[in-house]
Amino acid sequence: MKIILFNVVMLFFIDCYAQIPEIVRQQCYPDPLVNSNYQTIAQTENGYILGVGINNGNNASNYHGSADIWIIVTDSSFNTIWERCYGGSDTDNPNEIVKITESEYYIFGSTSSTDGDVQSGNNGFNDIWVVKINIQGDIIWENTYGCPGYDEIRDFILTPDGGFVMIDRIGSAGGDVSQYYGNGDVWMCKCDSLGNIEWEKTLGNQGVDNCVSMIVNVAGNIMMIGTVQQHGGMVDCYPHPGGGDVWIVELDLEGNIVSQYCYGGSHYEFGYSIIEIENGYIFMGETYSNDGDVSGLHGSPGEGSDIWVVRLNEQFGIIWQKCIGG
Structure with a gap:
């Protein structure tokens, strides 16, 4: 047994x-x-x-x-x-x-x-x-x-009112989802302590969009990290052509977008986690690139990947970045 x-x-x-x-x-x-x-x-x-x-x-x-x-x-x-x-x-x-x-x-x-x-x-x-x-x-x-299509819960945070915010990767509109851009979007939902939806928001565009995790920063805003392929829809940063970039979106607790940023190179990048530190942030992801924001990839671009660690200042500018791998 x-x-x-x-x-x-x-x-x-x-x-x-x-x-x-x-x-x-x-x-x-x-x-x-x-x-x-x-x-x-x-x-x-x-x-x-x-x-x-x-x-x-x-x-x-x-x-x-x-x-x-x-x-x-x-x-x-x-x-x-x-x-x-x-x-x-x-x-x-x-x-x-x-x-x-x-x-x-x-x-x-x-x-x-x-x-x-x-x-x-x-x-x-x-x-x-x-x-x-x-x-x-x-x-x-x-x-x-969720929606009539697929739903993949990715992360959630508790809010001071006893409720929660969760992020989900969705495959359609309908149900609780009011908007869908296409090819898989990120859906964020705020619920009260009784489970009632207070607001919901779709993040993405007609490219492939993904989310992995989120935190609440010291300002009380939500920081979501994931991957985005292209500009458009509600995406106002410009991913590097050729793949997908690490995508960081900052929202307040009412669901309003405060800022968003794309980081990467000409191949694929995936954002996995972000933490807040003194005077900025560090995020960890995966990269297949050796250009754009990325340098030091081990191996051939587009064929093998490294762990990618990036230090950001408070304005989300890159202070340093490092590829870890072999």
């Missing part, structure tokens, strides 16, 4: 030299055929809350069929306090568990179901599914979001 193995690892560093991580504690759980692409963990006041996607109901309570979200709440020693499945008779998978308070949590995931715990309907194909639960596992509310 397979098992799920969760390791709690503490890393100890002396000066700048990293030692081998020490396993402090580990716990095995009977495996009801886990989908390894969907696993998440968050800390509770007295332990942990674990979430995995499962493909059968062995050893799991309240299994609905096909693929469900399996939630396990444990104490600090990883002993199970309670466990149960969330979902319907079709495919349901978790993306992340986010702590709101000590007693309430959001489960961000996806669903193709229209029954069981999924009572909010379905816009078509595969929707974003957000479930708010208490620490006892009771559903406070649940809601689906």
Whole structure:
């Protein structure tokens, strides 16, 4: 019988030299055929809350069929306090568990179901599914979001009002999506603490547009990073011809665009993550170029890629950039 193995690892560093991580504690759980692409963990006041996607109901309570979200709440020693499945008779998978308070949590995931715990309907194909639960596992509310085409939730942030902003890659208009430019767009949605949509916005144009992650900066604005292919639509920066550029969009919490920037060369670049530091930002992505904003690529442009790390000032100008690879 397979098992799920969760390791709690503490890393100890002396000066700048990293030692081998020490396993402090580990716990095995009977495996009801886990989908390894969907696993998440968050800390509770007295332990942990674990979430995995499962493909059968062995050893799991309240299994609905096909693929469900399996939630396990444990104490600090990883002993199970309670466990149960969330979902319907079709495919349901978790993306992340986010702590709101000590007693309430959001489960961000996806669903193709229209029954069981999924009572909010379905816009078509595969929707974003957000479930708010208490620490006892009771559903406070649940809601689906998206369009009749595909929806791929990418990231989310909590907002001061107890709600959240999430970004999604969409394949059509309709449902909750008011606009679609074509070839895959970025959809951003702000919801209140009850899951009601306060505003939604499509980012992109008729090229291929993608999003990966976002943060909130010290000014209280949303910083989204992804990839854009061309100028036009709502894209007012100019990607380098020949591929796609790293795309950074800054928006306020009302969904208004504050600024946006493109970085790259004549081949493809992909933006993955961004952090704010003193006097600016650092973003990490991937590049196939060795021109434009990029220098130092290892290998032939257009054929192999490097990790691309870029330091920006507060005005989003490049201070330095570095290609990491071989």
